[in-house]
Amino acid sequence: MPGQVIAYRRVSSVDQNTTRQLEGRTFDVEFEDKASGKDTKRPQLAEMLRHIRAGDTVVVHSIDRLARNASDLLALVKTITGQPKDGGKGAALEFVKEGLRFSGNKASPTDELMLNMLGAVAQFERSMIHERQAEGIAAAKARGAYKGSKPKVTDAQVQEILARVQAGEPKAAIARALGISRETLYQRMKAVTAASA
Numbered sequence: 001m002p003g004q005v006i007a008y009r010r011v012s013s014v015d016q017n018t019t020r021q022l023e024g025r026t027f028d029v030e031f032e033d034k035a036s037g038k039d040t041k042r043p044q045l046a047e048m049l050r051h052i053r054a055g056d057t058v059v060v061h062s063i064d065r066l067a068r069n070a071s072d073l074l075a076l077v078k079t080i081t082g083q084p085k086d087g088g089k090g091a092a093l094e095f096v097k098e099g100l101r102f103s104g105n106k107a108s109p110t111d112e113l114m115l116n117m118l119g120a121v122a123q124f125e126r127s128m129i130h131e132r133q134a135e136g137i138a139a140a141k142a143r144g145a146y147k148g149s150k151p152k153v154t155d156a157q158v159q160e161i162l163a164r165v166q167a168g169e170p171k172a173a174i175a176r177a178l179g180i181s182r183e184t185l186y187q188r189m190k191a192v193t194a195a196s197a
Contacts, residue, residue, distance in 0.1 A: 003055030003091065004028035008048055010065045012036050021061035022096065037068035040076065052080060054090030062097035063118045070120045077102055077115065153180060153188045161189060 007027040009018040014034045031048040052058065058080055060066045067073035081102045082088020092103040100114055140146035153161070157178065164174050175185045 003053060003057060006048065006052065006056055006058045006091075007031065008045070008058055008060050008066065009033070010035065010037060010042070010045075021065065022059060025059070027059065037064065037066075040067065040072050049079060049089070052089040052091045054084055056089070056091040057094060058091055059094045059096065061095075063095050063100075063115070066095075070116065073115070153178065153184060155192070158188050158192045161185060162192070165189070 005027050007022050007025070007030040009021045009030070010033045011018050012035070016034070018032055029051065031044040031051075033042040033044040035042045048058070063073060067076055077093060078088060080089050080091050080093045082090070084090045092101060094101045098114065098118060102115070137146055161174055161178075165171060171185055172182055175182045178185070
């Protein structure tokens with residue numbers, strides 16, 4: 001019996017969408033994360049790894065959608081394609097954009113080299129982005145133009161939140177309604193409460 005064909009898609013934030021990733025292809029099962037690729041702590045990635053069985057094929061749009069640093073990338077490829085007796089899943093892994101495919105059978109030396117090189121490039125790009133961000137913030141601070149990020153919740157919204165909490169509405173429901181995380185809600189409530197104490 002042939003294994004399942006599984007899609008894994010990832011974007012970095014909730015306001016991005018994955019429609020262009022793996023467009024026009026159909027899959028038996030699909031997993032999608034809206035989270036940074038800086039590490040492997042992603043809920044749908046973990047769920048996909050639990051779901052995979054020997055003989056399945058995991059399809060990812062590009063290497064940087066699976067991992068943004070070389071060590072995570074190599075570890076994930078080993079987990080997905082490794083033999084079950086060695087702790088792997090025994091599945092195949094395909095990167096569409098790069099045209100690379102790995103399976104429990106030994107990958108070609110060229111594919112192995114490409115994987116290592118592209119993983120290193122993704123890690124380098126991520127480091128360069130952080131460096132440019134830090135330089136930009138330092139330059140803006142030097143000009144007196146850096147104000148930091150704007151609060152996601154206005155003071156008026158915090159007052160509304162406090163009233164709703166006092167009325168007995170669950171904080172998780174309020175956070176969902178405002179489109180913010182519970183952590184942001186708690187931080188803003190704490191800041192306003194401390195300021196008024």
